[in-house]
Amino acid sequence: MIHRIVKMEFEPSKVEEFLSNFEENKSKIRSFAGCYKLKLLQDKHNTNIFFTYSYWVDDQSLENYRNSELFKGVWAKTKVLFNAKPVAWSTNIKSSE
Structure with a gap:
């Protein structure tokens, strides 16, 4: 299993626009094949x-x-709202909880 972490920093005035876009698309992303x-x-x-x-x-x-x-x-609507370059990591689990 892969864990993907993406850090995004937005213009403060654009946060609500980001949240609206995320809200609109989160169930589609969650139901995408392979997304757990x-x-x-x-x-x-x-x-x-x-x-x-x-x-x-x-x-x-x-x-x-x-x-x-x-x-x-989703990305086209998101990336125009940033005030810093996003950073992403793909990680593996090394120990279980």
């Missing part, structure tokens, strides 16, 4: 910084999503 879970986290102190935390069955599932029309549409 999707969470949205907000920084406690810098409220214009968000993290998506998603679980994918494997690298190919994540890659299929990244090449999909769904991702391209």
Whole structure:
């Protein structure tokens, strides 16, 4: 299983627009083939910084999503709202809880 973490920092005036877009698309992303879970986290102190935390069955599932029309549409609406370059990590679980 792959865990994908993406840090995004938005113009403060664009946060509501981002949240609206996320709300509109979260169920589509969660139901995408290979997506096991999707969470949205907000920084406690810098409220214009968000993290998506998603679980994918494997690298190919994540890659299929990244090449999909769904991702391209969501990303096109999201990237214009940034005030800093996003940062992404793909991680593996090394120990169980």
